[in-house]
Structures are given as C-alpha cells and as structure tokens.
Amino acid sequence: MILRRVLDCARLDTSGKHRFFVTCARGTEGALRRELASMRIAGAKGERGGVRFEGPLPMAMGVCLHARVAVRVLLEIATFDAGDADSLYAGARAVDWRSWLDARSTLAVDASVRDTPTLQHSGYAALKVKDAVVDALRDRLGARPDVDPKRPDVSIVLHLAAGRAGLFLDLAGEPLHRRGYRVAMTEAPLKETLAAAVLALGGVEADRPFVDPMAGSGTLAIEHALAARGIAPGLRRRFGFERWPVVTGGGALEAAWGRLRAEAEAAAEAPRAALPPIVCGDLSPEAVGAARRNASAAAVDDDLTFEVADVARLERRWPTGTVCTNPPYGERMGGEGGAGALHALYAAMGRAFQRLGGWSVVVLSGNPAFSRALPGKPRVSHRLWNGPLEVRLLRYEIGPAKVAR
Numbered sequence: 001m002i003l004r005r006v007l008d009c010a011r012l013d014t015s016g017k018h019r020f021f022v023t024c025a026r027g028t029e030g031a032l033r034r035e036l037a038s039m040r041i042a043g044a045k046g047e048r049g050g051v052r053f054e055g056p057l058p059m060a061m062g063v064c065l066h067a068r069v070a071v072r073v074l075l076e077i078a079t080f081d082a083g084d085a086d087s088l089y090a091g092a093r094a095v096d097w098r099s100w101l102d103a104r105s106t107l108a109v110d111a112s113v114r115d116t117p118t119l120q121h122s123g124y125a126a127l128k129v130k131d132a133v134v135d136a137l138r139d140r141l142g143a144r145p146d147v148d149p150k151r152p153d154v155s156i157v158l159h160l161a162a163g164r165a166g167l168f169l170d171l172a173g174e175p176l177h178r179r180g181y182r183v184a185m186t187e188a189p190l191k192e193t194l195a196a197a198v199l200a201l202g203g204v205e206a207d208r209p210f211v212d213p214m215a216g217s218g219t220l221a222i223e224h225a226l227a228a229r230g231i232a233p234g235l236r237r238r239f240g241f242e243r244w245p246v247v248t249g250g251g252a253l254e255a256a257w258g259r260l261r262a263e264a265e266a267a268a269e270a271p272r273a274a275l276p277p278i279v280c281g282d283l284s285p286e287a288v289g290a291a292r293r294n295a296s297a298a299a300v301d302d303d304l305t306f307e308v309a310d311v312a313r314l315e316r317r318w319p320t321g322t323v324c325t326n327p328p329y330g331e332r333m334g335g336e337g338g339a340g341a342l343h344a345l346y347a348a349m350g351r352a353f354q355r356l357g358g359w360s361v362v363v364l365s366g367n368p369a370f371s372r373a374l375p376g377k378p379r380v381s382h383r384l385w386n387g388p389l390e391v392r393l394l395r396y397e398i399g400p401a402k403v404a405r
Helices: 002-010 029-038 057-066 085-093 122-141 192-201 219-229 252-269 285-297 335-354 369-373
Strands: 018-023 045-047 050-055 072-081 106-114 154-161 164-170 210-212 278-282 304-308 322-325 360-365 380-386 389-397
Touching (some): 018 057, 029 045, 029 050, 050 057, 057 072, 057 252, 072 085, 085 122, 192 219, 219 278, 219 304, 285 304, 369 389
Parallel strands (some): 106 154, 210 322
Antiparallel strands (some): 072 164, 154 164, 360 389, 380 389
16 A cells, blocks of 8 residues: 555656666565565566666655665666767766756765776766766856765766766665664674565565574564564665755655655554564674664564574474574685584584474575585575675475474
C-alpha cells in the first residue's frame, strides 16, 4: 500500500519524466530490479552495477526512501560528446543548473573516466565540470555557489567513457547504506544494503524464527526486523534532494516528498503483531553491546533478543527457522595458525548447523573452505561482491536429524 502511494505522489509532478540509474553492489542487480518492480516501477532494466528506469522525480524519491538494496539513485541531467577538456566544459556549461542549485548552494563533483585518451585524470575532469557549473550560474545569477567536498547540497556525478559524457545528480547525496542507525561499530561491518540483498537473495522469510549466531554489530538481524516491520530504511536520514531549489520551492515536488515521508512514518508507527523470534548473538560481549545500541537507534531493539553465545553450541530451539550469518573469511587471519583456526571454526559451524533439522541456513561465505564443512549441495549459490572481495551467498536446507541406532 505504501509503494502504491509512491506512484500517487509521482502524479503530482508536472515536470515530466526523467531518466534514473540506481546503483547496487555487484551481483545484486536482480534483487534490486525485483525490488523496484515491487514498487510498481515499470520498465526497469538491469545492467551491470545497477538498474535503469524512467519516471517523475517523486518516484526516485520513493526509491531513496524505501529501497533496501540500492546504493545510489542517480538522476541523468545531460549526455554529450566530450572528447577533450574543452568539449567537456562546454557541454557541462550548456546545462541549465538553476533547478538544482542557486547561489547559496554548495556542490561537489565526483568523476569516473575511462577510454578517453585526452582526459585520463578523473580529478581534472571533475574540476572542468565544477568550473563549468559555477561559471554558468555566475552568468545567470550574478553569483556562484561554493564547493563543499564533504557535505554538499548537490552531488554531481560525471561518467566519461570513450569520449561520451553523462552528468548525473545523486539524489541521496551519500550512499544509501548509511541508514542512520549505525551508532556502534565492530571490525569489518557488513554494509546495510548488502545485508538486505543477502536476505532477499537468500529467500529469508519474515514469518519464521531468525538467528544470526555471529552477528557482529547486528546488521543482518536489524535489516531483517526493519523489512519484517515494513519500516522504510531511509526513514531516519536526510537526502541531498531535500536541499535542491526545485524541491524546496513550496510546489508540487515539496508536497509530494512531504506526503511520502509522512506515510512512511505512519507505516512505521502502525501497530503490528509480534514478530517471530529474532536472535542476535555473538561470542563477543562488545559486539552484542554494539548490536543492541544499533538496534535501539533503528527502533527495533524490542523485536530482537541479544545473546552472548558460541556458534558451536547453537541448538534447535524452534521446529523451523532460518540461520543467516556472515562468518569470518580469513583474510585477517595470518599464518598457518590463522588458517587452522578458521577451518576449526567452519567445522564447528557445520556440526552445529546439522543439528538444525527442518531449518534453512543462509551464509555469506568469503572462503571456499566453508562449503566443505557443511555436507550437501546448497540450494542457492549466488556470486556477490563484498567491496572488492568475491563472496558466495549459500542457502542450505537442513534435513531431519538422524536418529542414532
């Protein structure tokens, strides 16, 4: 119902359709495309690294607010030939930037450049675009905006490939994995958007007990609770587009965004039935404390049970459920001793998981040794990337426990 209203708000926009590219972690494009389809966004097309679609601006605002797998939502402003620095400057200066910036705005430009021999340095290409934008606005407004590389009002993105430039605006202003609830950290935390993709691609059901026995800072359990509660992942943060002149002018776009936020807040506060058990455990008391603080910041701490526990002692407490976890990959364990400890951990996990007859086990595995510790073939084996690391999302169905004779 909430996502249907996203489209209702979109009809308030009288500025017509725009082109958008929604980025995501490699390997999660299918999950993102299905997520956008669930928002009734028609014609979304998956590409490497993301999904394209066309629609009015409030539709993309809704994606920023509701999408769990998306990393960035980019609004296409212009495309043009830019074989050298002069043509890049001219193309960027020809854009009418007044809908997106005014003299009080701050901006930053991020550039990626490839296959353009005369423009090989991304920093220089970004500088040319920045100069073009501020010069164009100075000519039209009599004043120029300032640059703020840390927290700009408007984040401009340049993609330059084979002499063809694309200029985009980042609607969120910073990656969407920054939900706003991570107030406590542990070593190598899983990004929230990748955790959401693990849940989606792993087929984790909201109506079954959920256990993460190696929870770290609690990201998987928190994302599971947010999804089960229907809480918009972007509800506790602000977005760059909220500072754009076209949105802050008191017109239909501002009204559409206000309605989107209000409906998401109402949905988050609506009374719901109690969720099945969600257990957030770890051997480290410090990690469990961090998970508790993060869950409190996300307002789902009442839905979670926190335990200091050893994965090797995991038991079958309910007839059915899902274990979902992101165990160590071993890249931080040096030497033979480290490898031996990792293999011992995997073996202990394998023995524990085999005790969970009737359960599903979903693991984000960054080491092939894990699959050798759990007998049987995974029902799902999906290649993903956790930052630069290639990993595997594995889902196993644990058969009934064998009866000793």
